[in-house]
Amino acid sequence: MSAMSNSNWSRRSIFRAAAGMAAAGTLAACGGNNGRGGGSGSGKNLVQYFHAYGEAGTEQAIKRYAKAYSKANVSTSWITGTNFEAKLFSSLLTKQAPDVFEFHPQLQLVKSGQVADLSDIIDPVKDDFNPADINSHTVDGKIYGIRMIDDPQFFYYRKSMLEKAKVEVPTTLDELLEAAAKLTTSKVKGVNLGNDFTPVQGNVIWSAGADTLDSKNQIAYHTDAVVQGIKQLRQLFSSGHVLLDAPTDWWDPSSLNQGLCAIQWGGLWSMPAMQKALGDDLGIFPFPKVGDNGKPSVTNGGWSMFVNAKGENVEAAKAYVKWLWIDQKKYQEDWALSYGFHIPPRSSIAAQATKLKSGLPAEAVKLFTDYGHFDNIAWDQTMITALNDVIASSVRKGGDPEAALDACDKKVNVELKKLFG
Amino acid sequence: MSTTTTRGVAETAAAETSPSRPRRGLRSNATLNFWLFTGPFLIGLVIFVFVPIGWSVWLSFFDARYTVTPSHFIGFDNYKQILTNSNFPDSLLTFTVFATFIVPTTWALSLGLALLVNQLRFMRAFFRSVFFLPTAVSYVAAALIWKMSLFTGVRFGLANTVLGWFGVDNIAYLSNPSPPWYWVVIVTLRLWIQSGFYMILFLAALQNIPAELYEAAEIDGAKRGWQTFRYITLPQLRATSTAVILLLLIAAYQAFDEFYNLITTKATWAQTPLMELYKAALGTNQDYGAGSAGAVILSLLICIVTLAQGKIMGFGRGEESK
Numbered sequence A: 001m002s003a004m005s006n007s008n009w010s011r012r013s014i015f016r017a018a019a020g021m022a023a024a025g026t027l028a029a030c031g032g033n034n035g036r037g038g039g040s041g042s043g044k045n046l047v048q049y050f051h052a053y054g055e056a057g058t059e060q061a062i063k064r065y066a067k068a069y070s071k072a073n074v075s076t077s078w079i080t081g082t083n084f085e086a087k088l089f090s091s092l093l094t095k096q097a098p099d100v101f102e103f104h105p106q107l108q109l110v111k112s113g114q115v116a117d118l119s120d121i122i123d124p125v126k127d128d129f130n131p132a133d134i135n136s137h138t139v140d141g142k143i144y145g146i147r148m149i150d151d152p153q154f155f156y157y158r159k160s161m162l163e164k165a166k167v168e169v170p171t172t173l174d175e176l177l178e179a180a181a182k183l184t185t186s187k188v189k190g191v192n193l194g195n196d197f198t199p200v201q202g203n204v205i206w207s208a209g210a211d212t213l214d215s216k217n218q219i220a221y222h223t224d225a226v227v228q229g230i231k232q233l234r235q236l237f238s239s240g241h242v243l244l245d246a247p248t249d250w251w252d253p254s255s256l257n258q259g260l261c262a263i264q265w266g267g268l269w270s271m272p273a274m275q276k277a278l279g280d281d282l283g284i285f286p287f288p289k290v291g292d293n294g295k296p297s298v299t300n301g302g303w304s305m306f307v308n309a310k311g312e313n314v315e316a317a318k319a320y321v322k323w324l325w326i327d328q329k330k331y332q333e334d335w336a337l338s339y340g341f342h343i344p345p346r347s348s349i350a351a352q353a354t355k356l357k358s359g360l361p362a363e364a365v366k367l368f369t370d371y372g373h374f375d376n377i378a379w380d381q382t383m384i385t386a387l388n389d390v391i392a393s394s395v396r397k398g399g400d401p402e403a404a405l406d407a408c409d410k411k412v413n414v415e416l417k418k419l420f421g
Numbered sequence B: 001m002s003t004t005t006t007r008g009v010a011e012t013a014a015a016e017t018s019p020s021r022p023r024r025g026l027r028s029n030a031t032l033n034f035w036l037f038t039g040p041f042l043i044g045l046v047i048f049v050f051v052p053i054g055w056s057v058w059l060s061f062f063d064a065r066y067t068v069t070p071s072h073f074i075g076f077d078n079y080k081q082i083l084t085n086s087n088f089p090d091s092l093l094t095f096t097v098f099a100t101f102i103v104p105t106t107w108a109l110s111l112g113l114a115l116l117v118n119q120l121r122f123m124r125a126f127f128r129s130v131f132f133l134p135t136a137v138s139y140v141a142a143a144l145i146w147k148m149s150l151f152t153g154v155r156f157g158l159a160n161t162v163l164g165w166f167g168v169d170n171i172a173y174l175s176n177p178s179p180p181w182y183w184v185v186i187v188t189l190r191l192w193i194q195s196g197f198y199m200i201l202f203l204a205a206l207q208n209i210p211a212e213l214y215e216a217a218e219i220d221g222a223k224r225g226w227q228t229f230r231y232i233t234l235p236q237l238r239a240t241s242t243a244v245i246l247l248l249l250i251a252a253y254q255a256f257d258e259f260y261n262l263i264t265t266k267a268t269w270a271q272t273p274l275m276e277l278y279k280a281a282l283g284t285n286q287d288y289g290a291g292s293a294g295a296v297i298l299s300l301l302i303c304i305v306t307l308a309q310g311k312i313m314g315f316g317r318g319e320e321s322k
Helices: A002-006 A011-030 A058-068 A084-092 A107-111 A119-128 A131-136 A159-164 A173-183 A198-207 A224-237 A268-278 A314-327 A329-337 A347-352 A359-371 A381-396 A401-420 B002-020 B030-059 B077-084 B088-119 B124-136 B139-150 B158-165 B182-207 B211-219 B226-236 B238-253 B257-262 B273-281 B288-313
Strands: A044-051 A072-079 A100-103 A146-157 A189-192 A261-267 A283-285 A298-307
Touching: A044 A058, A044 A084, A044 A314, A058 A072, A058 A329, A072 A084, A072 A314, A084 A100, A100 A314, A107 A401, A119 A314, A131 A146, A146 A159, A146 A268, A146 A314, A146 A329, A146 A359, A159 A173, A173 A189, A173 A224, A173 A261, A198 A224, A198 A298, A198 A381, A224 A381, A224 A401, A261 A268, A268 A359, A283 A359, A298 A314, A298 A359, A314 A329, A329 A347, A381 A401, B030 B288, B077 B088, B077 B288, B088 B124, B088 B182, B088 B238, B088 B273, B088 B288, B124 B182, B139 B158, B139 B182, B139 B257, B182 B238, B182 B257, B211 B226, B226 B238, B238 B288, B257 B273, B273 B288
Parallel strands: A044 A072, A044 A100, A189 A261
Antiparallel strands: A100 A298, A146 A261, A146 A283, A146 A298
């Protein structure tokens, strides 16, 4: 108490300090890094949203490209964490919404008028893009996004570990189960498909010869072969031969690089880091076929640029997107190849991508071409979440796949009705 | 000593003269003072609590996909959807069970810690701080520590390292729901982070129990220990216990952070009601109508449970009416 009595603080000084802090806060809110302005260009202020890429140098690269644009001040929100979608969508409802953002093609975004028609800027170079990428962004003949990068996903494996265990590269899901068992030791697990197995949920469907939706946008995933594939995945999950609860998930190369597993599901972006850590002791293969009528599959992920149609600067945003993702081929090449590896969606850039022309990267491009499955704009987040539940219930928890798929059907049909009536 | 006496006299004199002065300015206007002090909080309450609640109720009757200003009225369809075609009802059931377990466990642990610390003759402040410190850690940070250091599924996680000494294979605590080891992770985290706070409440209540009660009981022949605890301490803590149980109950239904980080939303188990609403309204599905319908149902449920608990335990009732 004596310390309090001797203090120089008085009610007035506390009040003055509080008022000062409030004023400072107000002033701080007026300037600084508030996501608006601050670029080197002139004219309008634009904001672009990016999720945090794991490869070193990517954030600096995006900011460097934006700084080079002279017709508007472009500031970048580099959103860390795993909930990019939540932050993006909640901000799109506010006046602080980004003018330009990266995401995946989603029909609901088009139907709700959230994303702008970019046909006029893409049409002149449409033939230079991968046709599948153009198709996945097209609704009623209009193109709503520009693909920046294609990211094939497949299995990586340690050649030496397979040789030591006398295991051939698996070509069927059954063989993957056997390989996982033979490769597992007291310190190494046979295979890593991600901590929750959802990264391969599309592949089980495609490798079983089915698809998420058919050409009439009706359910196409609920087949006997898919049910069989889910049962096999359950066998794999409960075998004790898969890496679970690893400190890093499937998209990070650490588990394979550190010798925690012999085979790991991953993306092309991880290849430079894996090659640096493992040298030539690295191979790749697609998700193996499921059942007799199946075919190996590769997920073609990736990211696309969209313009917020409800923003205040639609034309300026379109001009920026055209400048960066249509005109500036050197930046597009740098973005696709200088950090992690990605396949440039434009043929003219891909043709010059010497880093992807030989060795393992060339094998990855071949897998992408031979077995790749692109985004379906009608297969939206609600449907993806419904399929997540199938993997959770029947693969991880051991429930009946038929019942889980029936529950998924109900949710997907409600969503399809909302989208197509 | 003389200095102290002089200062004391001077202060007393000043205090005696003050009532005779005319009261001026802010001190004289009780109504103004009331609004000055409560006004800002009331405005905040209206803007950040009542308006969103009202908006949420309104949204729950509209088709509000990708918008919070919808125009298509659909009646109770969102309620029907969230109750019949989602995992929300399961999450309510799971968390009723979770609350039934975690509330009494945390209550007992907090009370036990408070009794232990209260008994200490030395280093009481130290142990009080040690037990209270986890309260300062965010659920997100704690969840990441639990997930990435203590309960990883690999051989170098702390729990698996210890189990490895006894020849037990690595356990995937969070990815594999069979058997449900994830509850061990969640419950230990929640107990670690919550108990210290409630211990402080119990400690304050314990220190408010008059010593005369214990003396009188001793004279009447009550034995120290369980008998004293059962018939004096526990009844004297009734008001604090009721408040603690109420807060714990609400916290159990509002659980989100650690579940979101430990279990993630890609599961069908251990999904809290708030996580289900998050999945419906934010992040992926962007259906604010269905999410709002769930929020209304959850709010009503919390109100009903709170009122029922108040009825049973007498929270808010005057001492004389107990």
